[in-house]
Amino acid sequence: MQLLERVGLGMPGRYSIGATDMAHLGDVSPLGRAHRTWLALCTWALFVATIPMPLLYHSNQNTKFLHGLAQAWPERLGADWTAGTVDGLPAFTHLVYLIAEYGDPVLFYALEVLMLGIMCLSLLALARLVGRGSGQGLAFTLITGSLLVIFVHDWQDDNLRGVAGQYLTHGYLQPAEFGILFLPAFLLAQRGHPAGLLLAAIPAAFHPAYIAYSGAMLAVFLVHRWRDGLGIPKMVTLAALALLILPPLDLSIRFAPTDPVTFAKANEILAFERIPHHSDPSHWFDFAAFRKLLVAVLAIAVAPRGPLQSGLIVLLVIAAGGTAVVWLTRSAELALVAPWRASVIIAPVSVAILSGWVVDRVLRVLPTRRGQLVATLPFLGYALFAATDGAGDKLRLVRTSQPANYVAFARDSFKPGDSYLASPAHSSFRLDALVPHYVTWKTHPYLDTEVLAWRRRVELADAVFGASEAGSAEVPFDCGALDRLMAETPVTHLMIRNAATAEYATCDRLELLHASDGWIYRVH
Numbered sequence: 001m002q003l004l005e006r007v008g009l010g011m012p013g014r015y016s017i018g019a020t021d022m023a024h025l026g027d028v029s030p031l032g033r034a035h036r037t038w039l040a041l042c043t044w045a046l047f048v049a050t051i052p053m054p055l056l057y058h059s060n061q062n063t064k065f066l067h068g069l070a071q072a073w074p075e076r077l078g079a080d081w082t083a084g085t086v087d088g089l090p091a092f093t094h095l096v097y098l099i100a101e102y103g104d105p106v107l108f109y110a111l112e113v114l115m116l117g118i119m120c121l122s123l124l125a126l127a128r129l130v131g132r133g134s135g136q137g138l139a140f141t142l143i144t145g146s147l148l149v150i151f152v153h154d155w156q157d158d159n160l161r162g163v164a165g166q167y168l169t170h171g172y173l174q175p176a177e178f179g180i181l182f183l184p185a186f187l188l189a190q191r192g193h194p195a196g197l198l199l200a201a202i203p204a205a206f207h208p209a210y211i212a213y214s215g216a217m218l219a220v221f222l223v224h225r226w227r228d229g230l231g232i233p234k235m236v237t238l239a240a241l242a243l244l245i246l247p248p249l250d251l252s253i254r255f256a257p258t259d260p261v262t263f264a265k266a267n268e269i270l271a272f273e274r275i276p277h278h279s280d281p282s283h284w285f286d287f288a289a290f291r292k293l294l295v296a297v298l299a300i301a302v303a304p305r306g307p308l309q310s311g312l313i314v315l316l317v318i319a320a321g322g323t324a325v326v327w328l329t330r331s332a333e334l335a336l337v338a339p340w341r342a343s344v345i346i347a348p349v350s351v352a353i354l355s356g357w358v359v360d361r362v363l364r365v366l367p368t369r370r371g372q373l374v375a376t377l378p379f380l381g382y383a384l385f386a387a388t389d390g391a392g393d394k395l396r397l398v399r400t401s402q403p404a405n406y407v408a409f410a411r412d413s414f415k416p417g418d419s420y421l422a423s424p425a426h427s428s429f430r431l432d433a434l435v436p437h438y439v440t441w442k443t444h445p446y447l448d449t450e451v452l453a454w455r456r457r458v459e460l461a462d463a464v465f466g467a468s469e470a471g472s473a474e475v476p477f478d479c480g481a482l483d484r485l486m487a488e489t490p491v492t493h494l495m496i497r498n499a500a501t502a503e504y505a506t507c508d509r510l511e512l513l514h515a516s517d518g519w520i521y522r523v524h
Contacts (some may be wrong), residue, residue, distance in 0.1 A: 036141065040121050043145035046383055047120040048113055050390035051152040053171040055401055056105055057431040060174045063443040064089060065431065068096025073434065075416055080436035081489075082454070085445035086254055091205045091247075092175040112173045115180050119169060122183035123148055123160075123348055127356030129190065129304055139372035143359045144352075146379035151351065153386035159351055162343030163292055164284040165277050178206040182217065182345045189221040189307035194233040196307070197221055201240035204247050209341050214244050216314050224307045258448050266448035267332035269455055274444055279335040281327045292347050293320070299350035302357040312349060315342040406495060406518025407432045413513075421485070421523070422495040424461045429495065438491055460485040465501060476504035483509075486523065494521040 057065055070083035071093070077083050087093050099107045127144040151159040161167040168179050181199045188196030197218060204214035218240055225232060257263035271279040278284075296316055303309040322339020325331070366372045403411070410420065410433040419436040422429050430437035439457035463481035477496075485491075486509070494510060495518060496502045502519040514520040 035138075039138075039141050039145065040124060043124060043148065044117045044120045046145075046149045046387040047152060048116050049387040049394075050149050050383075051116060051157075051169070051171045052154065052390065053109070053112065053394055055397060056108060056172075057428065058172045059170075060176075061172060062427050062431050062440070064092060064174050065096050066443060068093040069100055069431065069434075071097045072100035076414065076434040077430070077436060079417070079419060080430065081457070082437075082439065082443050082445065085450045085454075086447045088208065088251070088255070088446040089175050089206070090250070092178075092207070108173050112169075112171070112177075115173070115177050116169060116171075119180045119183060119348070120148055122180075122187060123352040125187050126183070126308075126349060126352040127359070129187075129308070130302055130353055130356040131360045137363070137372070139363055139369070139376050140356075140359055142373075142376040143363075143379045144356055146376070146383035147355050147359075148352070149383040149386055150379070153390065158288065160348040162345075162347050163289040163340050164279075164281075164338065164343075166338070166341050166344050168344045168348060175207040176209070176344070178203045179210055179213075179344055182210075182213070183349065185217060185221075186308050186311060186349065189217075189224065189311075190304070192225070192228070192230050194225075194236045197233070197236050197240045198243075201243035205243045208247060208251055209338060211244065211248050212318065212337070212339070213315060213342055213345065216318060217311055218244060220311045220314055221307050224310065255447055262452065263448045264332070266451035267336055269451055270444065270446075271332040271335040274441070279332075279338060281323050281340070285323070285327075292343060292350075295354060296343075296346050296350045299353040299357075303353050308349075308353075312346060315346050318342050319346065403432060404518060405516040406497070406514060406520055409514045409516075409520060410435050410493070410495065418493055419491045420493045420495050421461060421464065421482075421491040423465050423497070424458050426495075426497065435493075438485075438489070457489070460488065465496075477501050477507075479507035479509075482507055482523075491523055494523050495519070496521075 066077070066080070066083050067087045067089070070077035070080060099105070099111075124141075124145055128140070131140050131144070150156055166176070169177050181202050185196045185199035188194075188199065190196075200217040200221060201214050203210035222232060222237070224230075276283050296312065300309060300312050300316065303312060319340045319342040322334065322337070326335050326339070362375070363372050366375060407429065410429075414433070414435050419438065420429070420433075421438040424439055424441040426437075427440045427442035429435075430440065430443070439454060439461055441458055444454050445451055460481070464478055464485055466476060466478055466481075482494075493513075494505070496505060497518045502515075505519070505521065509524045510521040511524065512519065512521055
C-alpha cells in the first residue's frame, strides 16, 4: 500500500494539494490513505477485468517472443530461420527466456496484470493532480476511476491509444508495454522524486522506439530538478544514462548497415511494405489523429506546471515535428523511427489530465456531498457493466480455447529436424505448434541483409500457395514453385488450412499425414 502512495496516490511533494485548495469544497472530506488505496485496488481489478486479454501467443507476441522461446526450447524452435536472425530486443528476449526456462507461462499473464495495474493507478494519480480539492474526495475518485475502466472497454478503447495503430497496452505482454513506466515517471518527477529519472530510462532498454523519448524525458526532468534546486542525484542519473546509452550503442554495432543501397532497400521494405499502417502518415492521419492532437493541446493547457507539462510539450513537438518531416521527405529511416509513437504516452496522459480537470469542474458546481455521490452512479454503472462484459469474454475465451486439430498434430508429432512450410499469412502457427516455420509476413528480422532474405522467402512461399490460401482458387497450389523453394531451402512438412488449396496440392513429393481442419503433408 505504501508503494501506491509513493507513485502519487497521496504522496506529499513539491506540487501537492494544499489545504487552501479544499476551501471551495467544504462538504467534501478528503479520503484517508487506506480508503484511497482500497479504491485504487478496486479500480485496478475492474480495469483488468474490462480490458481484453487474449491467450498466449497473440498478435505481436508471435514476433516478440520468438527469440526468447527459441533459446528456452532449442529442441523445438532452435532450427527456425527467423529465430536465428539478429535479435533487436535483447532485454525483452532475456525476460521471455527466463520465464519460459525457469518459470511457467502463467507468469506472462501475471506480469501483464502488473503492467496494467501500474498504468491504471498512474492514470488515476495523474487525474488527481488536476483535481485540486475535489481530487481528495470520494466522488472524484469514483468518477475518474470509472472513466478509466470505461476507456478500456471494447466500445471506447481507442481513447487511451496513440495514433498509427500504436498503443501502450492491448491486453497482452509485449516490449512496447514497458512504455507504461513513463506514467509513474511523470508522477514521481512532478513530485520531485529522483526515481522518476530511472523509470523514464527503463523503456529504452526494452524497446528501441522509446530511446528518443527516454532521452527527452530525462533531459526535461533533470532541467526541472536543477531549476527547482532539488539537485542532481548522481547514482540514479548515471544508472538512467547507462540504460539510455547502452541500447543504441548495442544496436549501432549489431545492426550496422551493410552498405547504403542494401540498408535503404531494407528500410523501404519494412516501412512502406511491411508496416505502412504504422510508418506512413498518409495511412493513419485522419480525424481520430486530429482529435487526439486536440485533446493533447487542451491537456497541456490545464496540466500543472512542472515536469509533467514540460514533458508533454516536448513529446508533442517530437511527434508533430517528426510527422511533418516524414510526410515531406518520405524518409523510410525516419518513418521506421516513428516519431509519432510518442502519442502512446501523450494520449493516455492527456485523457487522464483532461478527465480529472473536467470532473473537478463538475463537482465544483454540485453543492452537497450527496449530490456529488449521486453524480457518480451512471459512471459506476457503466464501469461495472464494462468489467462484467470483459470478464465474461475472458471466461468464454478460456472455456472455448482448444488448439486446432492440425496444430495439435504438428505439436505432438514433432521430431527434431522437422520444419514446416505454411502460408506466410499464418503468423500464429509457429508458436501455437512450437515448430520451425519457413517464414511469416508478420515476423520479420531487422538486419538489412536478413530483411532482404526474409523478403525472398516470402516471395517463394507466396508463389507456392498463390491466392488460394487467402480464400480464392483462381491461383491454385503450385507444385513447380514448391520445387523451386525446396531447391533453395528444404522443408520436411507442409501445412495447408484452405480446402481450395489442398484440392490442388497433388504434387508427387507430398505425402498426406493429417486431414481435418487443416492438411499436413510430409515433403519428400
